[in-house]
Amino acid sequence: MFKIIIIGGMAAGCKAAARLSRLSSDYQITIIERNPFISYGNCGLPLYAAGEIDDFYELAKTGYGVIRDEKYFLDVKGIKVLTNCEVEVINTSQCEIQYTDRKNNETNILQYNSLIIATGSKAVKPGFPYKSSPCISSFHSPLEAKNFKEAAQKGKVGKAVIVGGGFIGCELSEALVSLWGIETTIIEKEDSLLLKSFDPEIAAIVENTIRLKDVNVMLSTEVEKIEFDENELPVVILKDGAQIQSDYVFYNLGIKPESTLAEKAGIKIGTLGGIVVDENMKTSIPNIWAAGDCVEVNNLVTGKPDYFSLGSLSNRMGRVAADSIAEENSSFKGAVGTISLKIFNTTITASGLTEKNAKDCGYNVGSVIGAWSDRPDYHPDVKKLFGKLVYEKPGFKLLGLQLIGEGEVTRYIDVFSELLANNQTAFDLINLEHGYTPPHSSPISPLNYLGSMVINQEKNKVKNINPNQVPFFDGIFIDLREPLEIEAAGFSNKVIPIPLSEIRAHRDKFEHSQPIMFLCERGPRSYEAARIFMNYGYNNISYLGGGNSYYKAAGKKFDIKV
């Protein structure tokens, strides 16, 4: 028999094992997993912690309710699974691995013809001092989720601190507040949440969403250390000396590839700490493949190595590793890094590079920002949608998109992701065909609009202004909204009000070279007015992307120089 060993029994490892077992009965497949569980949906841990899923094993069930445990893998797939077993050494020259069975502390050696490393990721540990405690958790493993849930169920968690405002931190805050009513604080050392995938002005909408649910968000705040009070409960001590008493501390400071074992075996590790693989998931050493969160992947936008920890990619990588071993034709060329999360009814998605990332990569970056209704305004279910598109100025090549809203959001990031993977441009956005029906979308999709906004900005010089640039704008602001709208929520009394329907009548009122910025509720009226003024010979015209609705969504005040 051809012996295949797979180290790691989560998405990538189990997918590879299952695929191999389907491709041939000639393989003797063994999965070795150091934890007691395998093949569970770890993206569901926040739901489990929140109590929306009662039983942890729900996360490990097939669609027909059978738990994917050792017996399932053996009976159904003919795959042997060793849980609680930790591989300690990969002896590449002998094609064997040595593992310790934690159930009896015995050490064994297994031979392989092919080896797949699917060791996943690990939580980044805090740099500040703290002692380990059941009340301090990275929420990275099911055991940690279970511990927290039991404590919450016993009413032991009244206050919690989340150190790190990334994806898991934000998702957790919902679980803590909505379901357990825990007084929750997020501490983030940067000046914005979700910085890896969102520019600050978009993350500000997320921040406001979370704040409105009574989560205390502390930005630009660093933890000095964690101490314990007389009841052995953690006290978070900040660099400025402030102290936050709590019952539970989560640190969510990012995750990194679990590649120690591979590194020890002499397998090539990349600059980001992940295992280096080719398109077939082959590592630098013969007969060894790697897949999932332990590898670095090619960023299809930049062409450089990147690190994404995404269950969707892990599954695809696992399949490709299996196909490669079985000499089936498939490949994994990389990813654009499309992420999606839902927090308090708000769906937050991004694909590709943020403006900051793109600049750091050396691109000549342009961006546009906008607000739309996610379906026709006459539809009773209409919701707001905000987005920022990042592109390369020469050629209008797409670089990234950030979208946020309470209604239809994910469909647009999925399509954008595909365009991005194929090096497409803003013109391709304009030409997109989508499944239009009023209950789900508008006839012109936000992606169509974003494409037009780029072309209008670059070719026709109608500047789209990001709200974060408003304080630096030195010129005239004209509010195009109707009097009733302005009364309800005005920008500022420093802004000249002229409803759009009257703007043509004011076409000779201003200096043609004077910088003028048009403002309205969402943007389209401002764009319209900008074109009107430009057609009449004004040459320094811009409009505010997202308009007043952006400020409302971000809970910010419109802030101008006076």
Add this chain to the structure above:
Amino acid sequence: MFKIIIIGGMAAGCKAAARLSRLSSDYQITIIERNPFISYGNCGLPLYAAGEIDDFYELAKTGYGVIRDEKYFLDVKGIKVLTNCEVEVINTSQCEIQYTDRKNNETNILQYNSLIIATGSKAVKPGFPYKSSPCISSFHSPLEAKNFKEAAQKGKVGKAVIVGGGFIGCELSEALVSLWGIETTIIEKEDSLLLKSFDPEIAAIVENTIRLKDVNVMLSTEVEKIEFDENELPVVILKDGAQIQSDYVFYNLGIKPESTLAEKAGIKIGTLGGIVVDENMKTSIPNIWAAGDCVEVNNLVTGKPDYFSLGSLSNRMGRVAADSIAEENSSFKGAVGTISLKIFNTTITASGLTEKNAKDCGYNVGSVIGAWSDRPDYHPDVKKLFGKLVYEKPGFKLLGLQLIGEGEVTRYIDVFSELLANNQTAFDLINLEHGYTPPHSSPISPLNYLGSMVINQEKNKVKNINPNQVPFFDGIFIDLREPLEIEAAGFSNKVIPIPLSEIRAHRDKFEHSQPIMFLCERGPRSYEAARIFMNYGYNNISYLGGGNSYYKAAGKKFDIKV
């Protein structure tokens, strides 16, 4: 001034006019519309008729609540709009049009430098005899929607008949039943609803959805004529002699291009009755463009002319016509025909060709059918999703997709639409990256699965069987579900039950050349078992796509030869 006349004040015409007004102030733009209303969202008419939108003018409002009427177009866009004015003649040699103002019956002549024809579509009239009556309507215009709504509000509509089971017919049935409690019958002469975009086995799910809401669906049924009873109410008389008493009859027999005016002017009309245009929306006659529902477009899948009536395409065509007049660089290369509708909480979408269409076009067609959960099974909001993919066997080129479900559906059709427009293959489906998060999707998307199903069928010979082929299958059926599932809803006692976990133990029980079809609840277990048996040397193995869940969704009985 450069004079531009636009005939038709709906999506394409208004979009072209608005774009032209933004591109330059040198254009004198006139829209001529024969109806009293312009620029309303006519896809919202069913919502208006249903009462979900109170006021018709909601459909014609901007996002900030201003009605897009003559005054709005003049004040904001500098565009003159003539409503209730019907163009009777286009004199192409003189570059002028003659129209009659219905308000005073005066006839006028206008000159143009450029003319855009955006006359839209018209309802196909019934072939059977009927006399015109306020109780017989095509539901194609706002006046018809208004008349019906007033009758319904007065309680005058207890029973209604919809002749024609296409999109509008199905959408209307929801409005009639859900909101007005009207006893409703759909009469369709073909043996399936929605035949233009859906194969019968997928349309059967729609049919069942509608039937479960107490709509009476009569397929393969033809109307002989409509007569009137002593109260002047319509009686629908069928070819078989049966009579259906009703208060209101809608005929929804499809729509066709309103191209009579263009044809009279000598403009080239295509085989489908639509105006022929190039990629810039130019017609066969200089200085005349056409856009929207009155034109035929290039089907990007077949490369042949096709006819789609979609607001999303009309907007894009209107923009391109304007750009062409203004000598801006843009083009409309055609469409794949992506449609979407929502009926009774079920979202129904399709893109490209049905299996029948594809065969009629001469393709060597393959197809796969499947059922999935739209997010992880552990998620509380999980919903079923059914789909059928149509492809060309050589090269696995994508030809079409039909998807139906109550949850996340539209995102997949949007992405598919983009792949289809770019001539992509099943391999590209496997490599798709999507925004994965448990509240919105599974790590492996239905599109990823569909791609794998095609490759597995074509390369690895694991046949996916369409439920409509089951009655013709001459072999052994094996039900892989757990005993509990079978008790709850068994296929048939003619089917051999062997749970998946025991299938390996039965690997020597059957003739290796015997045709065997595996069945389960949705399909994955059957696929798994098929691979297991094939690996053990069986060579005539297939599995039922969509499994028992398909029969449940379609309200059908599993039907086998015995």
